[in-house]
Amino acid sequence: MDQKHIRNFSIIAHIDHGKSTLADRILELTDTVEKREMKDQILDSMDLERERGITIKLNAVQLVYHAKNGEDYLFHLIDTPGHVDFSYEVSRSLAACDGAVLVVDAAQGVQAQTLANVYLALENDLEILPVINKIDLPSAQPDVVKQEIEDLIGLDCTDAIEISAKSGLNVDQVLEAIVHKLPAPKGDPDAPLQALVFDSLYDSYRGVIAFVSVKNGTIRPKDKIRFMATGAEYEVLEVGVHTPKEVVESKLGTGDVGWISAAIKNIEDVRVGDTITSADHPADAPLQGYKEMNPMVYCGLYPVDNAKYEDLKEALEKLKLNDASLQYEPETSQALGFGFRCGFLGLLHMDVVEERLEREYNLDLIATSPSVIYHVYKTDGTMEAIDNPSLLPPQQKISRIEEPYVKAEIMVPKEYVGPMMELCQKKRGEYKDLQVLDDVRMMLVYELPLSEIIFDFFDKMKSSTKGYASLDYEISGYRASDLVKMDILLNGQPVDALSVIVHREFAYHRGNAMTRKLKELIPKQQFEIPVQAAIGGKVIARTNIKALRKNVLAKCYGGDISRKKKLLEKQKEGKKRMKQVGSVEIPQEAFMAVLSMDDES
Ligand SMILES: Nc1nc2c(ncn2[C@@H]2O[C@H](COP(=O)(O)OP(=O)(O)OP(=O)(O)O)[C@@H](O)[C@H]2O)c(=O)[nH]1
Numbered sequence: 001m002d003q004k005h006i007r008n009f010s011i012i013a014h015i016d017h018g019k020s021t022l023a024d025r026i027l028e029l030t031d032t033v034e035k036r037e038m039k040d041q042i043l044d045s046m047d048l049e050r051e052r053g054i055t056i057k058l059n060a061v062q063l064v065y066h067a068k069n070g071e072d073y074l075f076h077l078i079d080t081p082g083h084v085d086f087s088y089e090v091s092r093s094l095a096a097c098d099g100a101v102l103v104v105d106a107a108q109g110v111q112a113q114t115l116a117n118v119y120l121a122l123e124n125d126l127e128i129l130p131v132i133n134k135i136d137l138p139s140a141q142p143d144v145v146k147q148e149i150e151d152l153i154g155l156d157c158t159d160a161i162e163i164s165a166k167s168g169l170n171v172d173q174v175l176e177a178i179v180h181k182l183p184a185p186k187g188d189p190d191a192p193l194q195a196l197v198f199d200s201l202y203d204s205y206r207g208v209i210a211f212v213s214v215k216n217g218t219i220r221p222k223d224k225i226r227f228m229a230t231g232a233e234y235e236v237l238e239v240g241v242h243t244p245k246e247v248v249e250s251k252l253g254t255g256d257v258g259w260i261s262a263a264i265k266n267i268e269d270v271r272v273g274d275t276i277t278s279a280d281h282p283a284d285a286p287l288q289g290y291k292e293m294n295p296m297v298y299c300g301l302y303p304v305d306n307a308k309y310e311d312l313k314e315a316l317e318k319l320k321l322n323d324a325s326l327q328y329e330p331e332t333s334q335a336l337g338f339g340f341r342c343g344f345l346g347l348l349h350m351d352v353v354e355e356r357l358e359r360e361y362n363l364d365l366i367a368t369s370p371s372v373i374y375h376v377y378k379t380d381g382t383m384e385a386i387d388n389p390s391l392l393p394p395q396q397k398i399s400r401i402e403e404p405y406v407k408a409e410i411m412v413p414k415e416y417v418g419p420m421m422e423l424c425q426k427k428r429g430e431y432k433d434l435q436v437l438d439d440v441r442m443m444l445v446y447e448l449p450l451s452e453i454i455f456d457f458f459d460k461m462k463s464s465t466k467g468y469a470s471l472d473y474e475i476s477g478y479r480a481s482d483l484v485k486m487d488i489l490l491n492g493q494p495v496d497a498l499s500v501i502v503h504r505e506f507a508y509h510r511g512n513a514m515t516r517k518l519k520e521l522i523p524k525q526q527f528e529i530p531v532q533a534a535i536g537g538k539v540i541a542r543t544n545i546k547a548l549r550k551n552v553l554a555k556c557y558g559g560d561i562s563r564k565k566k567l568l569e570k571q572k573e574g575k576k577r578m579k580q581v582g583s584v585e586i587p588q589e590a591f592m593a594v595l596s597m598d599d600e601s
Pocket residue numbers: 013014015016017018019020021022041053054055080081082083133134135136137163164165166167
C-alpha cells in the first residue's frame with residue numbers, strides 16, 4: 001500500500017489502564033480477527049501473559065482500516081507492556097513507530113508509568129494522541145483527567161477522545177484520529193535498505209525470525225541482506241506480517257512492519273537494535289539502535305539436574321533472542337554445580353524469565369537469592385563491582401561497601417501518604433519531597449536502596465495503598481551502607497549458594513529465619529548437623545538437626561526382599577533430588593524455600 005496510507009503506532013499506558021482491551025476492540029472493528037476467534041487480550045499470546053493478566057512482550061499486528069473518507073489504511077499496531085520492568089520493550093516498540101495512542105484511565109488519571117511512557121514517546125519524536133478510557137465507570141472523571149494531562153504532561157486535550165474500551169464506545173473515533181492526526185512513515189522507498197530489528201525469536205524449523213520495521217527501501221525474498229552490527233550475510237527466504245496470524249507477503253516496503261526468515265541458524269548473528277541492509281547496495285550507516293539496558297538485579301540459575309546444563313545454555317541463548325534485556329554468563333557453585341549468573345531489569349523480569357525457561361524449554365531450575373551490584377572498596381584502595389554475595393572478599397579486606405540507590409517517585413492519594421511513608425521508612429528510605437498534584441493526589445519522593453525496592457516493595461506498596469499508589473524510579477547513584485555478608489554453614493561448612501548480603505540491622509532476623517527454615521526442610525541424617533548463620537567468623541544464629549536413629553530397612557525383618565528393594569529404590573529416588581554439600585545432603589526444596597524467603601518469613 002502507498003506509504004501515505006500507512007500508520008505505525010503503539011498504544012502506551014500505565015499498567016491496567018486498558019491498552020490490551022483497546023487493542024482487542026481495534027482488531028474487532030477492523031475485522032482483523034473473526035468474531036469466533038476473538039478472545040480477550042488477543043495480543044497477549046503467551047500463556048504466562050494471560051494467566052497473570054499482564055503484557056510482557058511487545059506484539060505487532062497489521063490491519064486494514066476502511067476510513068470514513070472511503071479510503072483504506074494499513075495500520076501496524078504494536079502493543080506494549082506497562083510494568084516498569086519491561087520499559088525496555090516499550091522503548092523498542094516506540095522506535096518502530098511514528099505515533100502513539102496514550103490511554104489514561106478516567107478514574108485513576110495520570111500515573112507514574114503514564115509519565116514515564118510519554119517521555120519515552122517524546123524522546124522518539126512520536127506524535128501523541130490522548131484517549132481517556134473507562135468512562136463507563138461511575139467514578140470516571142474525564143474532565144479532571146484531561147486537565148491533569150494538560151497540567152502534568154503539557155498535551156493539548158481539547159480533542160481527547162473519551163472511550164470505553166470495554167464496551168467499544170467511541171473506539172471508532174480513535175481509528176479516525178489515527179488516520180488524521182498521526183503521521184505516515186517518512187522513509188524513502190528508493191534509498192538503500194535500512195530495516196530496524198526490534199525483536200526476534202527462534203523457530204526450530206526456520207531458525208531465527210527477525211521482526212523488523214523497514215525505515216527505507218524494500219526487502220524481498222532472495223535479496224542478499226547484511227546485519228550491520230555483526231556483518232553476517234544471508235539470503236532472504238520469506239517475508240511477511242502478523243495479522244495476528246503469520247502471513248507470507250511478496251515484499252516488505254518502506255513503512256512496513258513485519259518478519260524476515262533467512263535460515264539463520266547462528267543465533268549470535270542477530271541482535272535486537274541492529275539494522276538490516278542490502279549486501280549489494282548497503283546503506284552508509286546503521287539506524288540509531290537502542291540504548292543498552294543495564295541489568296539491575298542478578299541471580300544464579302542452575303538446573304536441578306546437573307546433566308541439563310547444556311540444555312539450559314541453549315535455552316538462554318534462544319530466550320535472549322526474544323528478550324534482549326536478559327544477560328547471562330557461566331558460573332559455578334560448590335553447592336549447585338554449573339549454572340549461569342543472569343542479569344535482569346527487575347524482580348518481575350527475573351520471575352518471568354525463570355518461568356519461561358521452565359515452561360517453554362522444559363527445565364527445572366533453582367534460582368539463588370536476587371542481588372544488586374555492590375561496589376566494594378577494599379583496603380588496598382581498589383574497587384570491585386560484585387553481584388554475587390559468595391564472591392565478596394573477606395571482611396577484613398573491605399573498607400566500605402556501597403549499594404545502588406534509586407530516586408523513587410510515588411504517586412499516591414492523600415489518605416495513603418501516611419502508610420506509604422511508613423513503608424519507605426521501613427525500607428531504609430530517605431525522605432526528599434512531597435508535592436501536591438491535585439485535589440486528591442500527592443507525589444512522594446524518596447531515595448531508597450535498590451535492593452529494598454526489588455524485593456517486595458511493589459507488593460507492599462500495593463497492599464498498603466489498596467492498589468492506588470504507582471511507582472517510577474531511576475538509579476540516583478551509589479551510597480555507603482552498613483552491609484555485611486552473611487554465610488549459612490552446614491556442619492561447619494559454608495554453602496556458597498545461600499550466602500546473602502544484608503544490612504547489619506536485619507542480619508540477625510534473617511539469619512534466624514533461614515536457619516530455622518533449613519532445620520525444617522533438611523531430613524535427619526546419620527549424624528547431628530549444626531545449622532549456623534555467621535557474619536565473618538561470628539555465629540549469629542544456630543540450630544541443630546538431630547541425628548537419624550532408625551534405619552529404613554529395620555522394619556523389614558530381613559525376609560521380604562521385594563519390599564526391601566522398593567524401600568532402597570525409593571531412597572535412591574529421593575537422593576537424586578538431593579545436593580551433596582560437604583557431608584550433608586540438602587533436598588532441592590530446602591534451597592528453593594530458603595532462597596525465596598522474604599524478610600517477614
Ligand atoms: N470498566 C472498564 N474496564 C475496562 C475498560 N477497559 C479496560 N478495562 C479493564 O481494565 C483491566 C485492565 O485492562 P487491560 O487492557 O488488560 O490493561 P493493560 O493496560 O493492557 O494492562 P497491561 O497489559 O498489564 O499493561 C481489565 O480488567 C479490563 O477489563 C473500560 O473501558 N471500562
